[in-house]
Amino acid sequence: MIEFTLNGHTVQTEIDPNTPLLWVVRDHFKLKGSKFGCGAGLCGACTMHVDGAAMKTCVMPISAVAGRSITTIEGLGTPDDLHPLQAAWHQHAVPQCGYCQSGQIMAAAALLEANPNPSSDDIDAAMSGNICRCGCYPRIKRAIQSVSESALAYDAMAKTGERA
Amino acid sequence: MNTMNVSRRRFLQSSAVAGGGLVVGFSLSGCSNTSAPLPVAHTEGAWTPNAFVQILPDNTVRFYTARSEMGQGVTTGLATLVGEELDVNPLDMEIRLAGAHEDYINPDFGMQGTGGSSSIHAHYLPLRQVGANTRALILDAAAKDLGVAASSLSTDSGYVVSGAQRYPYADFIDTASGLELASDAALKPASEFQYIGKESLRVDSIAKSTGTAEFGLDVDIPDLHYAVVVRAPVPGARKVSANTAAASVMPGVVSVLDISSGVAVVAESFWQAKQAAAKVEVEWEQTDLSRVDTETLRADYRNALASGEGVEEPNEGDVDTALASAATVLEAEYWTPLLAHSPMEPMNATIRIQGDRAEMWTGIQFPFAVPAIVSRVADIPIENVQFHQTYLGGGFGRRGTINHITEAAEVAVQSGKAVQLVWTREDDIQQGPFRPASLMRIKAGVDASGKLLAWDARRAGGNISPDSYRTLLPAAFPWMGDSVAEGVAQMSEWYFENFATDESSTEGLFEDYDHPNTRVTHTTVDHGLPLTFWRSVGHSYTAFAKESMIDELAQAAGVDEVAFRIQNTESNPRRQNVLRVAAEHMAKMNPPEGHYLGFAAHHSFRTDVAEIAQVSVDNGAIRVHKVTCVVDCGQVVNPDIVRAQLEGGVIYGLTAALYGDLNLDRGAIRESNFHDYPILRMDQAPEIEVVIIDSGTEPTGIGEPGLPPIAPAVANAVYKATGQRLRSLPLKLA
Numbered sequence: 001m002i003e004f005t006l007n008g009h010t011v012q013t014e015i016d017p018n019t020p021l022l023w024v025v026r027d028h029f030k031l032k033g034s035k036f037g038c039g040a041g042l043c044g045a046c047t048m049h050v051d052g053a054a055m056k057t058c059v060m061p062i063s064a065v066a067g068r069s070i071t072t073i074e075g076l077g078t079p080d081d082l083h084p085l086q087a088a089w090h091q092h093a094v095p096q097c098g099y100c101q102s103g104q105i106m107a108a109a110a111l112l113e114a115n116p117n118p119s120s121d122d123i124d125a126a127m128s129g130n131i132c133r134c135g136c137y138p139r140i141k142r143a144i145q146s147v148s149e150s151a152l153a154y155d156a157m158a159k160t161g162e163r164a
Numbered sequence: 165m166n167t168m169n170v171s172r173r174r175f176l177q178s179s180a181v182a183g184g185g186l187v188v189g190f191s192l193s194g195c196s197n198t199s200a201p202l203p204v205a206h207t208e209g210a211w212t213p214n215a216f217v218q219i220l221p222d223n224t225v226r227f228y229t230a231r232s233e234m235g236q237g238v239t240t241g242l243a244t245l246v247g248e249e250l251d252v253n254p255l256d257m258e259i260r261l262a263g264a265h266e267d268y269i270n271p272d273f274g275m276q277g278t279g280g281s282s283s284i285h286a287h288y289l290p291l292r293q294v295g296a297n298t299r300a301l302i303l304d305a306a307a308k309d310l311g312v313a314a315s316s317l318s319t320d321s322g323y324v325v326s327g328a329q330r331y332p333y334a335d336f337i338d339t340a341s342g343l344e345l346a347s348d349a350a351l352k353p354a355s356e357f358q359y360i361g362k363e364s365l366r367v368d369s370i371a372k373s374t375g376t377a378e379f380g381l382d383v384d385i386p387d388l389h390y391a392v393v394v395r396a397p398v399p400g401a402r403k404v405s406a407n408t409a410a411a412s413v414m415p416g417v418v419s420v421l422d423i424s425s426g427v428a429v430v431a432e433s434f435w436q437a438k439q440a441a442a443k444v445e446v447e448w449e450q451t452d453l454s455r456v457d458t459e460t461l462r463a464d465y466r467n468a469l470a471s472g473e474g475v476e477e478p479n480e481g482d483v484d485t486a487l488a489s490a491a492t493v494l495e496a497e498y499w500t501p502l503l504a505h506s507p508m509e510p511m512n513a514t515i516r517i518q519g520d521r522a523e524m525w526t527g528i529q530f531p532f533a534v535p536a537i538v539s540r541v542a543d544i545p546i547e548n549v550q551f552h553q554t555y556l557g558g559g560f561g562r563r564g565t566i567n568h569i570t571e572a573a574e575v576a577v578q579s580g581k582a583v584q585l586v587w588t589r590e591d592d593i594q595q596g597p598f599r600p601a602s603l604m605r606i607k608a609g610v611d612a613s614g615k616l617l618a619w620d621a622r623r624a625g626g627n628i629s630p631d632s633y634r635t636l637l638p639a640a641f642p643w644m645g646d647s648v649a650e651g652v653a654q655m656s657e658w659y660f661e662n663f664a665t666d667e668s669s670t671e672g673l674f675e676d677y678d679h680p681n682t683r684v685t686h687t688t689v690d691h692g693l694p695l696t697f698w699r700s701v702g703h704s705y706t707a708f709a710k711e712s713m714i715d716e717l718a719q720a721a722g723v724d725e726v727a728f729r730i731q732n733t734e735s736n737p738r739r740q741n742v743l744r745v746a747a748e749h750m751a752k753m754n755p756p757e758g759h760y761l762g763f764a765a766h767h768s769f770r771t772d773v774a775e776i777a778q779v780s781v782d783n784g785a786i787r788v789h790k791v792t793c794v795v796d797c798g799q800v801v802n803p804d805i806v807r808a809q810l811e812g813g814v815i816y817g818l819t820a821a822l823y824g825d826l827n828l829d830r831g832a833i834r835e836s837n838f839h840d841y842p843i844l845r846m847d848q849a850p851e852i853e854v855v856i857i858d859s860g861t862e863p864t865g866i867g868e869p870g871l872p873p874i875a876p877a878v879a880n881a882v883y884k885a886t887g888q889r890l891r892s893l894p895l896k897l898a
Binding site: 016019020023027030031032033034035036037038039040042043045072073074077078079082085086089090091093094095096097098099100101102105123124125127128129130131132133134135136137138139140141 | 233234235236237365366368369370371372373374375376377378379381382384415433434435436438506507508509510555556557558559560586588589804805808811812813814815816837838839843844845846847849851852
C-alpha cells in the first residue's frame with residue numbers, strides 16, 4: 001500500500017506501484033483536471049506539484065510519491081475561490097481549447113512560489129516544458145507577469161494612491 | 165415546406181424562433197419528418213422557447229452552443245449574438261454544449277458541423293434573431309401579466325423594466341410559454357450594441373483555468389473500461405494474423421478484440437490497456453503504401469509535375485503567350501510535408517450500449533456523425549443513440565474525423581462493456597489522417613512596370629475530399645450502404661484525378677492578385693495515405709508557394725514587396741486596404757541590428773490578413789521575434805478573441821514553418837511523439853501584435869486565416885537576412 005498526501009488529504013492506494021501518478025489521480029481518485037497529453041513527459045499537460053515542485057506525472061510511478069505531498073489543479077483553487085493565477089488566466093483570456101491549462105497553471109504556480117519576480121527569460125525557462133497547441137504563450141506570459149510580486153505591489157500602490 | 169406535419173406544440177416549442185422560414189436553411193425543425201425532442205436539460209419549470217435558450221425559474225439563462233468549442237471562442241461569440249438581442253450579458257449565462265439535433269445545423273454547411281471558420285459568419289443574423297424573438301415574446305408576456313402596453317416596457321440584463329419596477333424574465337415564462345413566438349422581431353442597429361464588438365472576457369475561461377471544464381477524456385460513467393487499439397504501422401494495412409496470448413493475461417485486461425482497424429485491448433484502466441497493447445503481436449499485410457518513403461512521395465510528385473498532365477482549372481487568358489512577352493519571368497518549386505494535427509487532447513470517445521439504446525460522449529466537430537455511426541455499427545435505431553458533446557481539447561480539423569467513433573462502437577458491441585477508447589500520442593502522430601504533402605511549381609511573369617501578366621501554377625499531391633466522403637457519407641446518409649459509400653468515395657477519387665480539381669487542393673494558389681492570364685494545373689498523386697482538413701486546409705501550403713513567389717517577383721522587378729502587392733490588387737479594395745495599413749505599420753518599424761522584416765498576405769475563409777515577421781538568423785537558427793498581423797474580418801463580435809485567434813494561428817503556423825515534418829519509412833510514419841515531432845514552445849514564441857481593421861462589413865472567418873501568411877512571411881525575412889530563398893517547409897538553412 002502506498003500512502004501520500006493529495007490536496008491536503010492523506011490517501012492510500014493499493015494500485016500497481018508502477019502506475020503513473022497521473023492515472024492514479026485521474027482514474028482512482030477521480031480528479032480529472034490533470035491531463036494526459038503525451039505519456040512521455042514531453043508536453044506538461046499532466047503537471048502537478050510534488051512537494052511544491054512542478055513535475056510531469058505521466059511518467060512518475062506512484063511508488064515514487066509515497067509519503068510525499070501532491071497538489072493538483074483542484075487543490076490550487078476552485079471556480080468560487082480562484083488562485084490569483086487562475087483569476088489572471090480569466091482576466092487575460094488565456095485559455096483557448098483549455099486542455100493544457102491545468103498543467104500550465106501548475107507550472108506557473110511553482111515558478112512564482114520559487115521566484116516571485118521572474119524575468120521574461122525566467123518565465124520562458126520555467127514554462128517551456130508545457131506545450132500549448134492553441135498558441136496561448138503570449139497570454140500565459142502576460143498573466144504570470146500580472147501576478148508577479150512587483151506587479152501586485154504596483155497595483156496595491158496604485159489603489160492606495162501611493163504611486164510614485 | 166408543404167410536407168410539414170408537426171404539432172402546434174412542437175412548432176411553438178422548438179421551431180418558431182429558430183426556423184419558421186425566418187432564415188432559410190438555418191433550421192429545418194418544424195418541417196422535418198421526425199420530431200426528435202430537443203436534447204436539452206429537463207429542469208423543473210424551465211421555459212425552452214427554442215433550441216438555444218432556456219430560462220429557469222431562478223432567472224438563470226442557459227445558452228446551448230450549437231457549434232463545437234475547440235478553443236476558437238465560438239461559445240463566447242454565439243452567446244454574445246444571442247445575448248445582444250435578448251439583453252443578457254453572455255458572461256452571466258449558464259453555458260451548455262448542445263447535443264445532436266437538426267435545429268443545430270450550421271446554415272453554411274447544411275449539417276451539424278463546425279469548421280471552415282464559418283460559425284460567426286453563419287450565425288451572425290440567425291442567432292441575433294433567436295435572441296430578438298425570445299425577448300419580444302417575454303415583453304408580450306410581461307405586457308399581458310402586468311396589464312400594460314408592450315411598448316411601455318424595456319429590458320435590462322435579464323429584467324423587464326416597467327417604470328421604476330424591474331421584473332426578472334422568469335416571472336413571465338409561464339405566460340410566454342402559451343404565446344406564439346414572433347419570427348421577425350426587429351434587430352438592434354449596430355449603434356446600440358452593448359456586447360457585439362466590445363471588449364469582453366470568455367465565457368469558458370474560468371472552467372478552463374480550474375480543471376473543471378469537461379473534455380471527452382474526463383468523462384466517467386459507472387463500470388467504465390478503457391480501450392487502446394493496436395493499428396498497422398502502415399496506415400490502412402489489414403491484419404494477416406495476430407498473437408494476443410501475452411496481452412490477454414496482462415493485469416486488468418478483460419478482452420482482446422479483433423476490430424476493423426486492428427486489435428483492441430480492453431482493460432480496467434487506460435494504463436493497463438496501454439501496457440497490454442504493447443504485448444500484442446500482429447502481422448500486417450503489405451500494401452502499395454508499404455513501398456513508399458518520403459523520397460518516393462517527393463519523386464512521384466516531381467514526375468507528375470514534369471509530365472505536364474493534370475486538370476486545368478481555371479485556365480483563363482493565354483498564359484503561354486503572356487509569359488513569352490513578360491519583362492521578367494520566374495519559376496520556382498515549393499515543397500510542404502505531411503503533417504499531423506496533434507491536438508493536445510488525444511482522440512477519444514466514451515460509449516455505453518444498453519439493449520437497443522446507446523450513449524456516446526466525445527468532443528467532435530461533426531456531431532451529426534455520432535448517432536449515425538453508432539447506429540450503423542451497433543445495429544440499433546439512430547433515434548436511440550444519444551450524443552453528449554464535450555469541450556474539444558483542440559480540433560484543427562482532426563476532430564472533424566470519426567475513426568475513433570467507429571472503433572469505440574465496435575469495441576463496445578464486442579466487449580459488452582461501457583468503454584472509453586483512447587488514442588495514444590503515438591497513434592495520433594503516426595496514424596493520420598494527415599495534412600497532405602504538396603509539391604507546387606509557380607511560373608509567373610511581370611511587365612516592365614511591375615504588373616503581373618501571367619500566373620502558371622501547378623500542384624501535385626493527394627486530395628482530401630475522397631477520404632471525407634468515405635468517412636462522412638455513411639454518417640450523413642444513414643440509409644446508404646457501406647459499399648455504396650465506398651463506391652461514391654472511389655468515384656470521387658477518379659473524378660478528381662481526371663475531370664475536376666478538388667477545391668481544397670489548390671485553394672489559395674492563384675486567387676489573390678490581378679493577373680489577366682491564369683492557369684492552375686492539378687495532378688493528383690495518391691499513395692493511399694489517409695488525408696483530411698488541417699487548420700486552413702489548402703491555404704496552409706498554397707500561401708507559402710504563392711507569397712514566396714510574389715516576394716521573389718517583387719525583388720526581381722526591383723519594387724518594394726508591399727508596394728508590388730498593392731499594385732497588383734487594384735480589383736480588390738478590401739485586400740488592398742489591408743496591404744496599405746500593413747505597409748504603414750511596416751514603415752514605422754525599426755528592427756534592431758541583425759533583425760529583418762518579412763512580409764506576406766493571404767485571403768482565406770472570406771478574411772484578409774497581412775503579416776510582418778521580424779526575424780534573425782544566428783548560426784543557422786531562425787528566430788522569430790515579433791509578428792504584426794493586420795486583419796479585416798468584417799464586423800468583429802469579440803475583439804480579444806479575434807486577437808487570440810490570430811496569435812494562435814501564427815503560433816500553430818510557426819510550428820509548421822519551423823519544425824513540422826512527418827516522414828514515411830516504407831509507408832510508416834517515422835516520428836512518434838513530441839521529441840521528434842516538436843511543437844513550438846514558449847521560449848521560441850514571438851511577441852504578436854494584432855491590428856484589426858473595422859470595416860463594418862459582414863463578419864468573416866477568424867479561426868484559420870491567421871495561419872497561412874506566417875510561413876512565407878518568415879521565409880521572406882530569412883531571405884533578407886541570408887540571401888537564401890528557402891522553398892521547402894519546414895524552413896532549414898543550408
